[in-house]
Amino acid sequence: MPVLGAIEAGGTKFVCAVGTGPDDVRAEVRFTTTAPQETLGRAVEFFQRQCRAEAIAAIGIGSFGPVDPDPSSPTFGYVTTTPKAGWTNIDFAGTLQRALGVPVGFDTDANVAALGEHRWGAARGLDTFIYLTVGTGIGGGGMAGGRLMHGLLHPEMGHIRVPHDWSADPYPGACPYHGDCLEGLAAGPALEGRWGRPGETLPAGHPAWRLEAEYLALGLVSFICTLSPQRIVIGGGVMQQAQLFPMVRQRVREMLNGYIHSPAILERIDAYIVPAKLGSRAGILGGIALARQVAGLPPE
Numbered sequence: 001m002p003v004l005g006a007i008e009a010g011g012t013k014f015v016c017a018v019g020t021g022p023d024d025v026r027a028e029v030r031f032t033t034t035a036p037q038e039t040l041g042r043a044v045e046f047f048q049r050q051c052r053a054e055a056i057a058a059i060g061i062g063s064f065g066p067v068d069p070d071p072s073s074p075t076f077g078y079v080t081t082t083p084k085a086g087w088t089n090i091d092f093a094g095t096l097q098r099a100l101g102v103p104v105g106f107d108t109d110a111n112v113a114a115l116g117e118h119r120w121g122a123a124r125g126l127d128t129f130i131y132l133t134v135g136t137g138i139g140g141g142g143m144a145g146g147r148l149m150h151g152l153l154h155p156e157m158g159h160i161r162v163p164h165d166w167s168a169d170p171y172p173g174a175c176p177y178h179g180d181c182l183e184g185l186a187a188g189p190a191l192e193g194r195w196g197r198p199g200e201t202l203p204a205g206h207p208a209w210r211l212e213a214e215y216l217a218l219g220l221v222s223f224i225c226t227l228s229p230q231r232i233v234i235g236g237g238v239m240q241q242a243q244l245f246p247m248v249r250q251r252v253r254e255m256l257n258g259y260i261h262s263p264a265i266l267e268r269i270d271a272y273i274v275p276a277k278l279g280s281r282a283g284i285l286g287g288i289a290l291a292r293q294v295a296g297l298p299p300e
């Protein structure tokens, strides 16, 4: 089987890998995200070095955004209006494509991680599901009818509005665009901003987690009612707080109040709202899955 390349491009770090799947990652490198030219140059160098050993059939990229994932658009493969300094209107996919001369697949970090979970993780066999990451931001992607979710641009599930009771939670929110959107209230920086210390240092019994679960449940209820996902897979650093899962499930069920009449929610919610099975590997493995698609290789 031909070898494939993958990039998980985050606002803080890049991961590049070559391989064919979870049990066969042949080389991997990670480095800090600096200026675009330098960062993309390092990625190109890594793949050029790997190419000397074995030809790479295609590369799949999951990128921080916003991005242009529409192959028919003149700015396909660009990081577009990102607030990250220096990265506005950067031709990410084109730079790799020109330097390496192979097909390049390009999508949001969340969609590519969703693809990884679909191929090898917690979303296997489903055609309509959501993947959510709760970390430095909140990103959402997934599939509808067996295709990764696109449209006007791509989903921005972290930026939905959720009810914010200012008397119970006076924290104004951390989103530079909206203040108290879901991401502004519930991503890692909001935990740190509200409680004065990062989430990883707050004990499991801290009131932070009840409030966190409340906001996440409000978000999930909106996604369930609009997209009707067959499952919701959640990853990201904040979800390492495993106590969040039972609290989120309980509040989702209470908020829906029996209206979505499916045994998945009424009887088996433990298997409906689940942790990412690939953990922090979802993004890079999803990149390999995407590369396989753009290389035109048949599914295994």
Ligand code: ADP
Pocket (backbone or CB within 6 Å): 010, 012, 134, 135, 136, 137, 187, 188, 189, 198, 199, 200, 201, 236, 237, 238, 239, 240, 241
């Ligand atoms: P990124 O979103 O940058 O890819 P992560 O998913 O690791 O990276 O998210 C980082 C955020 O998650 C930080 O705000 C950090 O404080 C928070 N975080 C990381 N680990 C934990 C943890 N075990 N518990 C709670 N919050 C965590």
Ligand code: ZN
Pocket (backbone or CB within 6 Å): 158, 159, 175, 176, 177, 178, 179, 181, 182, 183, 184
């Ligand atoms: Zn926002």
